[in-house]
Amino acid sequence: MERVNDIVRNDDSRERLDRLAEISQRLLARAKALGASQAEVSCSEERGLNVSVRMGEVETVESTRDRGIAVTVYFGQRKGSASTADLHESSLEATVEQACAIARHTEDDVAAGLAEAALMARPLADGTFPDLDTWHPWRLDADEAIDLALACEAAGREADARVSNSDGASLGSGQSLSVYANSHGFIGRERETQHSLGVALIAGQGEGMQRDGWYSIGLARGDLEAPAAIGRRAAERAAARLAPRSVPTGAYPVLFAAEVARSLIGHLLGAVSGGALYRRASFLLDSAGTRLFPEWLSIDERPLLRHGLRSTAFDADGVATADNPLVVGGVLQRYVLGSYSARKLGLRTTANAGGVHNLEVSSNAGTLEDMLRGMGRGLLVTELMGQGVNGVTGDYSRGAAGFWIEDGTAAYAVDGLTVAGNLRDMFARVEAVGSQPDPRSHIRTGPILVGEMTVAGVD
Template sequence: MQIIKDIEKEELFLINTVKKTLEIAKNKTTAIEVSIKKTIGISVNVRNNIVENVEFNSDGGLLITVYNKFSKGSVSSKDFSLSGITSMLNMAIDISKHSSSDFFSGLPDINLLCFRAINIDLFHPWEFNIEHAIQYATIAEKEAFKFDKRIVNSEGSFFNSNITINVFGNSLGMLEKYKSTCYSTYNCMIARDQKSMQRDFDYSISRKIENLEKSEILGQKTARRVLSRLGSRKMRTMKSPIIFSAEISHIFFSHLANAISGDNVYQKSTFLINDLKKRIFPEWLNIQENPHLKQGLASKPFDNEGVTTKIKHIIENGVLTTWLLNSYNGRKLNLDSTGNAGGIYNWLVSNNCTSFEELLKKMHQGVLVTELMGQGVDIVSGNYSRGAIGFWIENGKISYPVNEITISGNLRSMWNNIISISNDIDTRNNIQCGSILLSEMQVSGN
């Protein structure tokens, strides 16, 4: 494949650029880290059978960070020329001389660095084919229109294909790289009946193009989703059991990631500040982070500082076992980096081997939430309040769609109120989880 040859050539150029930068820096500074990220890809947007947009992107950035004793200077640029690199380096050094000294600033511990990046099967190239991309997006939209006459419009059907090359090096002798591919499709449709109009979407994402949802199936799934929204009703204010559907369950656990991030911990701006090694979930619940998951959408051999990523338990038998640390906030807490500079990786949430249908029966009556709105989550207090839409469940079955509701509570009690998690795991996010049943939340409606 020609594209593989082109990518290998580009990768070699980026590696040499990092080497060159580190070589130039030897006589200028003692501590430096250099990273390059280059993304190449295509994007196609089709709406109402008309190709609205076709883009080819080739975007890259070079980031240089120097440490002058305990002062830090960072500069980024898209200029990879020798003169550009020299200028960036001088600027970063100058910034560090004028920055305040911070004892906790500096390169990671050398013993934590990744000197041999493992292969986690992230790179599956496909020859960029505009006609194929257009065809995929067009068929998905056509299938949705064909599905039912009540589907009257489209907000767009998209196809994206990207290759990313990451190269990282520092003055401690590390120079590693990895590359990845990502393919995604998205389809959003509008349906109308005599009383209202509704919109909904579906999408697919994968490291391998052959693992994407078939365009016909994506269009049909989008059609079913938007049609299910027709006839939405408001509901009265009440306390009710809640199910967060698998497609949004990652959002529910993302608040945990935020609450245990090192920056919030050392600044004491999290309600979990005193909960390390304590139980905050039911005893049966476990969360494992696996950055080495083959073809994982959030897999990485090393973090943004070059620290080796490792498989670890975040929650074990309901107990919070670790903070999420980079080198800086790790030093602030007198702990080692956990390799989470840049975020979390593949969180695998345990479930009760229960089907979604069984989960509905277990709830019997309550609200199934399929979409969340707003940002009403306070990590300092744990208070939670968000707009939501979904479905009313009666006798363990979906009865009718609901909208214009607000669900509220406190994350601590919400986590403890988890009754069960079903096995309908959504693998499209960095947190992989099934649908979540909570015993009770406040639901505000009319």
């Protein structure tokens, strides 16, 4: 308790936020004085400590302090932006002037401008926004960080005699402060911490070596798995990949482990994002209101989730966020839009300027082990490689590694495979989503079973 109280007493984050807010107000006033019809300012400050070790030796210790000020002005529907990291008054003044000069020489953009004033998030009576429990500073010094990283690596190296080498362990702890303000009178302050610890290990010898790892991430120190547990998990994963085989090319059920399953949802998000849609570069054009997934599957966005990895009361335009379904009963309910992309499409913003916030995918199955037993025979994918996804056509082809499943259990490790299909077909063929999501992402999904995909191996 004494250490926690010490952290609270020495936490000057609110004073630093106040300083950033005061800077934003000065910049907005200056933009107005120079003739801008609208303006917005984003201010950020980040601090962090990162260490890495390898084979019991310290490799790097890095302390970071970064800040940035970005100013965007509008002269009617002409837009100009400029940024600086220098807080001296002369530099701030020059940044606003540069943004204004750029705007005067650009052409009108009918979608340009701030989000509508009526959509701005409303603060509480004291001028703050709801506490979403995202601020957990860790008073971590370099010595403690090094000790934790070393302990993580040592636990992994000692867990299995087949672990022959290490790619190293790393620990990072950071905090970020941000202020967004605009000429509607909106000003929003946010503060967030994030901490991580992970290790990558090598098992086997010579050409038979296999690499894998594990990591933990969270907003608070207490969210992290224990260093020894992370190390042991990494060793287990690396050793399990030894002596891989291939499989004959064919059509098989493919179960994506939770840590890679979220990439499938990421492809969905890319296809329904405003930028891809107004550029006509998406395989899901004009798909709102159509069925993409089985009837039992839903995806919900929960931006106000306490202690969520991507929780916020307002988006990057200052628009108020709220719980908002993306998929209900397998049907796509909406797109993912900020104010600019919404105007380009003739639609309304979904408060997603800057991205999505805490997506949760519904489940209809149990644990990974339950899903393996239910699948019986097929491919469990634990790693994906390459970028073979065409966002315009939905064609999907990626390198994969994992395990071949026979009679509901892992028969042997596999790699050198390619899994292929079309994302629209893959979404429709989702047969199950597991009940144990990977907590290390703002996209929370359990393992995803696709009933059939082409798996290309060595015949």
